[in-house]
Amino acid sequence: MALDKNQIAKRIAQELKSGYYVNLGIGIPTLVSNYVPEDLEVEFQSENGILGMGPFPFVGQEDPDLINAGKQTITALPGASFFDSATSFGMIRGQHIDLTVLGAMEVSEKGDIANWKIPGKLVKGMGGAMDLVASAKNIIVAMMQVNRSGESKLVSHCSLPLTGVACVKRIVTELAVFDIVKEGFLLVERAPGETIETIQNATAGTLIVPDQVPEMRFSL
Amino acid sequence: MITKTVRDVTVALQGIQNGMTVMVGGFGLSGIPENAIAELVRLGVKNLTCISNNAGIDDFGLGLLLQKKQINTMIASYVGENALFEQQMISGELKVTLTPQGTLAEKCRAAQMGIPAFYTPAGYGTEVAEGKETREFDGKHYVLETAYKADFALVKAWKGDEAGNLIFRGTSRNFNPLMCGAAQITVAEVEELLPVGALNPNEIHIPGIFVNRIFKGIQFEKRIEQRTVQSK
Numbered sequence: 001m002a003l004d005k006n007q008i009a010k011r012i013a014q015e016l017k018s019g020y021y022v023n024l025g026i027g028i029p030t031l032v033s034n035y036v037p038e039d040l041e042v043e044f045q046s047e048n049g050i051l052g053m054g055p056f057p058f059v060g061q062e063d064p065d066l067i068n069a070g071k072q073t074i075t076a077l078p079g080a081s082f083f084d085s086a087t088s089f090g091m092i093r094g095q096h097i098d099l100t101v102l103g104a105m106e107v108s109e110k111g112d113i114a115n116w117k118i119p120g121k122l123v124k125g126m127g128g129a130m131d132l133v134a135s136a137k138n139i140i141v142a143m144m145q146v147n148r149s150g151e152s153k154l155v156s157h158c159s160l161p162l163t164g165v166a167c168v169k170r171i172v173t174e175l176a177v178f179d180i181v182k183e184g185f186l187l188v189e190r191a192p193g194e195t196i197e198t199i200q201n202a203t204a205g206t207l208i209v210p211d212q213v214p215e216m217r218f219s220l
Numbered sequence: 221m222i223t224k225t226v227r228d229v230t231v232a233l234q235g236i237q238n239g240m241t242v243m244v245g246g247f248g249l250s251g252i253p254e255n256a257i258a259e260l261v262r263l264g265v266k267n268l269t270c271i272s273n274n275a276g277i278d279d280f281g282l283g284l285l286l287q288k289k290q291i292n293t294m295i296a297s298y299v300g301e302n303a304l305f306e307q308q309m310i311s312g313e314l315k316v317t318l319t320p321q322g323t324l325a326e327k328c329r330a331a332q333m334g335i336p337a338f339y340t341p342a343g344y345g346t347e348v349a350e351g352k353e354t355r356e357f358d359g360k361h362y363v364l365e366t367a368y369k370a371d372f373a374l375v376k377a378w379k380g381d382e383a384g385n386l387i388f389r390g391t392s393r394n395f396n397p398l399m400c401g402a403a404q405i406t407v408a409e410v411e412e413l414l415p416v417g418a419l420n421p422n423e424i425h426i427p428g429i430f431v432n433r434i435f436k437g438i439q440f441e442k443r444i445e446q447r448t449v450q451s452k
Contacts, residue, residue: 047321048247049391056448064250064442065378065390071248072448082390084397085247085273086329089322093340116318123306123318125298130348131322134341165345 001193002174003216008142010035011216012101012172015140016042023047023092023132025102026070028142032101043079045097047088047128052080069128089128093135100136102129104143104168106158109184109205111168113141114160126163133164145173145202152204154178154185175199177216183208189216221416224384224434229259232407232433236372238265239292243328243368243399244272244282245375248445251392252281255409255437256374260285269293271368273324273395275305280443286314295368297321320348323365325395330367331402332430337366370403376437377426380410381419384428393425401430409437 003011009031016022016032020042024030033044033055044053046068053068054075062073076082091097106114113133116126133139147153154171170188171178176199177189184206187199192215200207226232233256236242242260246252260268261284268291275294276283285291286304293315299305308314319327320342330338339362343349353364375396378389386408388396400406413436428434 046391048250049394056450058452059449062444062447062449063390064444065392067248067250067391067445069247071250071445073444073446074448076390082388082393084388084393085321085325085395086398089325093322093342120310123299123309125296125300125318126320126348127298127300128321130320130346131340131342134344162346 001191003191004174006031006034008172008174010218011177012140012142013037014218015099015170016040018042020098021045021051021091021096022099022101023097025129027103029101029103030070032142045088045091046074047085047092047132049083049085049088050074050076050080051083051091052077054080089131092128092131095135095137097136099138099140100132101140101142102132104141104153106153106155106160107141107168107171108155108158109180111166111180112158113163113168114158115163117161119161129163133167136167139168141168141171143171143173145175152202154203154205156205175202181208186210187213189214191216221383222428223382224428224431225382225413226433226435228435229255229409229437232256232409232435233259233263235405236260236263236265239267240265240371241269241271241369243370243373243403244270245394245396245399246281247273247391247394249276249281249443251376251388251394251396252276253374253376253409254440256407257281257284260290261288264288264290266290267292269295271295271324271328271370273321274298274300275302277302277445278304293317295319295324297324325398327365327368328395328398328402331369332398332400335367337364339364368402371405373399373403373406375399375406375408377408377410379412379414379419380408380434381414381416381428382434383416384408384431384434385419385424386410386426386431387419387423388425397426400426405432406430407432408434410434411437411440
């Protein structure tokens with residue numbers, strides 16, 4: 001059974017470790033903060049200038065001076081700090097952030113990522129994504145494996161303009177978890193009930209299938 | 221004390237002309253200099269080059285200048301949900317230089333701090349690095365990026381005093397402090413303009429030396445772009 005967006009986020013939350021400072025991108029990555037185990041000490045950074053980001057405010061508590069990088073109203077947790085954008089990207093460039101989770105339009109088997117532009121069609125801009133992927137120690141991509149036209153987003157070579165080169169470490173999709181290794185996409189886990197064949201059909205790049213591929217373990 | 225106070229936005233923007241390069245603070249609609257933008261619309265200055273992380277939305281922030289076609293070149297990191305921006309960019313009417321957000325911030329800071337250029341890993345191997353010098357340090361590749369040059373910097377702070385000292389609030393800080401002193405003339409608009417001595421020197425984010433003109437904004441709508449809430 002393919003995962004929905006919340007379940008992808010839930011699986012990525014398993015990658016969090018106590019003591020991690022984490023930057024979450026817009027879209028599925030943002031949902032990861034909903035699934036942090038209570039006993040874990042993690043802090044979320046938003047690159048527009050907050051460390052210690054909390055949940056959405058209650059109705060009536062919204063503050064226009066308190067937003068995340070997706071321009072959503074948020075709250076600040078006890079221990080939070082605010083800073084300017086250069087300091088924020090200093091945290092990123094200086095590798096003080098432990099984990100970055102972001103979305104993608106394409107990921108190549110070399111770990112290249114494209115997520116900011118479809119020439120002639122859609123130009124969103126790279127925002128902070130190029131800085132994040134160029135510097136982060138650990139990058140996980142959260143995305144649907146197949147686009148709306150039914151094409152695989154796990155490719156041999158990206159056809160879209162790149163955001164970063166050889167930087168992605170792990171990918172979590174509705175079908176599986178993959179690691180980028182020298183030979184290509186290494187299949188690490190399957191979504192519950194998904195077959196190797198389904199995953200293979202949804203992967204355009206080189207897929208490496210070990211003898212044993214466990215199912216993801218979490219309560220759905 | 222050197223006084224930086226000016227009467228209003230009209231005096232604050234004296235000298236702004238067609239074809240100038242203007243830095244504009246804010247992230248999304250948070251911390252944008254609303255009063256200065258309204259004045260630019262009123263003045264009708266044209267062919268501006270704007271350096272700002274975003275270009276507001278269709279009907280607020282720098283979107284107001286896009287509507288009137290006052291911006292010729294936009295330097296930003298994100299187009300996002302601004303349909304007018306995207307449309308003028310794809311049609312070629314608006315020249316756009318998309319720049320990684322951290323690079324944009326650092327190019328402002330470099331201008332402010334008198335650093336002509338710096339190396340950053342952001343954009344290496346992508347079209348952002350095309351035509352730029354690259355260099356390897358300790359096995360990692362970097363792109364040489366240069367400081368911005370601008371005529372005016374328009375920023376917004378929460379509190380300020382007559383000496384031009386500034387304090388920002390929450391995430392409305394963003395690019396505002398980095399643009400102070402990064403242009404020939406820095407104009408700061410504040411919600412509260414206080415006499416000298418009213419601000420604690422330990423808590424000042426930007427010393428007045430980086431600010432040329434300060435005024436109290438007459439209106440701050442502080443529009444929220446994405447109102448997200450949880451129920452009790």
